[in-house]
Amino acid sequence: MLVLLVALSWGTAISAGTLLGSKHDFTGLNKRTGVVAMPTVAFSDYGSPCVYCHIPPDREGKDSGEKGGITGWNRNRPATDTYDLYDSRTLDNKVRTPSPISLLCLSCHDGTMAVDMTVFRPNGWRNSEDAAIHLRINGANDLMSCGKCHNGKVAHSIAIKHIGQDLTNDHPISMTYAGITHKDPDFRQPDGPYGFDNGVKLYDNRVECATCHNVHNPDITLLLREPADKLCETCHIK
Numbered sequence: 364m365l366v367l368l369v370a371l372s373w374g375t376a377i378s379a380g381t382l383l384g385s386k387h388d389f390t391g392l393n394k395r396t397g398v399v400a401m402p403t404v405a406f407s408d409y410g411s412p413c414v415y416c417h418i419p420p421d422r423e424g425k426d427s428g429e430k431g432g433i434t435g436w437n438r439n440r441p442a443t444d445t446y447d448l449y450d451s452r453t454l455d456n457k458v459r460t461p462s463p464i465s466l467l468c469l470s471c472h473d474g475t476m477a478v479d480m481t482v483f484r485p486n487g488w489r490n491s492e493d494a495a496i497h498l499r500i501n502g503a504n505d506l507m508s509c510g511k512c513h514n515g516k517v518a519h520s521i522a523i524k525h526i527g528q529d530l531t532n533d534h535p536i537s538m539t540y541a542g543i544t545h546k547d548p549d550f551r552q553p554d555g556p557y558g559f560d561n562g563v564k565l566y567d568n569r570v571e572c573a574t575c576h577n578v579h580n581p582d583i584t585l586l587l588r589e590p591a592d593k594l595c596e597t598c599h600i601k
């Protein structure tokens with residue numbers, strides 16, 4: 364799918380099939396459904412949907428890793444360094460910890476840190492005026508977690524979005540794609556250096572969260588790059 368995004372200025376854009384107005388757009392969360400979630404209360408509204416992941420243009424060239432962030436991204440590192448990753452005796456190219464681009468996703472979805480915990484704030488932002496609760500994507504029944512309200516009783520459940528640190532029941536991530544090594548006949552070779560022609564992507568030859576999920580396109584179910592029945596067959600021959 365061709366994604367059109369014409370940026371007019373930082374925080375202003377014309378879009379088709381982008382994250383604007385979606386659940387990943389914290390400045391206009393859920394506008395598509397006619398609901399605006401609680402900016403300045405549940406989270407800090409920084410005035411741009413991009414800054415929650417991407418380093419602001421006015422901080423271009425700054426290394427977020429030097430400030431405790433995820434290198435290359437505008438997010439603090441997750442509050443835990445311990446993840447239980449999927450493992451099996453037949454798994455190729457095992458890893459012990461997620462790569463930075465998958466840590467970016469986990470920094471919200473593992474539920475240990477608030478969704479607005481960015482390294483750099485936009486110019487003009489005043490911490491002294493910040494009154495947000497800084498909620499976490501966590502199903503816990505406490506005042507710091509979305510699950511206090513989004514528990515399936517007061518509102519819809521947050522459980523599907525709260526992945527946690529136990530990833531043993533999730534697809535393995537951050538390992539070198541087996542089709543790159545040409546040693547495993549059960550995997551297809553990619554169509555190019557960035558993955559497959561259908562949009563399934565590789566990052567430095569690795570399988571990451573964003574290999575299968577396109578966070579910039581809310582018009583597809585579960586943000587999958589391909590329908591579920593075709594997605595697995597992109598990589599797996601059997």
